[in-house]
Amino acid sequence: MHVGVDIGGTKLLCRAVSASGDVYRELRVDTGPGCGPGQLDAAIDEFVGSVPAVRTVGIACPGLLSPDGARVVVADVLPQLGGWRPRALDGPRPGCLVNDVRAxxxxxxxxxxxxxxxxxxxxxxxxxxxxxxxxxxxxxxxxxxxxxxxxxxxxxxxxxxxxxxxxxxxxxxxxxxxxxxxxxxxxxxxxxxxxxxxxxxxxxxxxxxxxxxxxxxxxxxxxxxxxxxxxxxxxxxxxxxxxxxxxxxxxxxxxxxxxxxxDTLVVRGAVQAGLSAGLPALPPH
Structure with missing residues (x-):
């Protein structure tokens, strides 16, 4: 399975996709200006833990990211995310953080x-x-x-x-x-x-x-x-x-x-971004 995450100013959308490109599971959680790293890490970790055999994780976030893509520099719509690095990217599987529009x-x-x-x-x-x-x-x-x-x-x-x-x-x-x-x-x-x-x-x-x-x-x-x-x-x-x-x-x-x-273009791109560690791209679902 491959997981994509779309973090937005009003909602978090997580999606798990099979190797054939079929959607296995989704989760939507409300966000907002008060949403912080702890809330996002907990929701993403819970979703990834509910999906079997996760191979990659791609996380799309609004705002400006550091040049190496390691963390959020500033996100106007989610002001508490400055300096945040998603915990899910430090796991055993390939993963990446990408700007939501780039996704x-x-x-x-x-x-x-x-x-x-x-x-x-x-x-x-x-x-x-x-x-x-x-x-x-x-x-x-x-x-x-x-x-x-x-x-x-x-x-x-x-x-x-x-x-x-x-x-x-x-x-x-x-x-x-x-x-x-x-x-x-x-x-x-x-x-x-x-x-x-x-x-x-x-x-x-x-x-x-x-x-x-x-x-x-x-x-x-x-x-x-x-x-x-x-x-x-x-x-x-x-x-x-x-x-x-x-x-x-x-x-x-x-x-x-x-x-x-x-409404799902960003999360679809997040899935593809997670595959950037050398794995082949999925079909365009």
Missing amino acids: ALLAATVAHPQDDELAVVVVGTGVAAGFTSRGHVHRGADGWAGELGSIPARVTGSTTTTTLDAVASGAAVLRHLEMPPAEVAARAADGQVDVVRVIEAAGQALGEGLAALVNLVNPRRVVLAGGTLAYPGYLEAALSSARRHALPQHWAACEVGADEDP
Whole structure:
């Protein structure tokens, strides 16, 4: 079995996958700003201990990692994780720690091997991106390239400049509406105007960020993922906005759309990352 772990700002998702790529077991645990290393280590250790014959462990985490991938440097959405090294990586089996968007990019490259100019954008508690050029991951000088959520953005109906994270992310939607994700989704599905308006405004802001990415990087494909895409109307607003703001030639050369299972792209990449110790890749499930 191979274990992948997706640590996010609101949830921890653990997945065990067989050598043939079939999902054996999953576990979801709530996280949040107060979630610390002890809670995560305990949940991951318990899950790994419940899976027979674990051969590899890949752990995907938001934020900036040390250049050697040994520990978390800083994670804005989980502020207690600074300096953390997952205990599961010190076990007898091969394992690795990887940035969550880098994990998503790995899963996307496995799913789309024909696209060597590929970008992923993950929209969860925050917004981040990763991309390849001629099949090589663009890492940046310190390995921290892709902080799309930190680019400047305008607050709707205002001249105030903030960041894309602050206006387009899942956290931005929840902060504006002051209600939990399930209630946001339910009210949006019922067509509640105030909720729909907030979701669509966030999606439009993401679209402007997508247009900037498309114009700068000129990818062949952009794969979108993350739990925020599940809000009714968000993805549609983002794609419409991106189409309006991107250069027509760049947009025409690029296929932009959500992954077939946006909420699991990161954990699928975490599984693949755990296999990086020389084991063959699994099928793209």
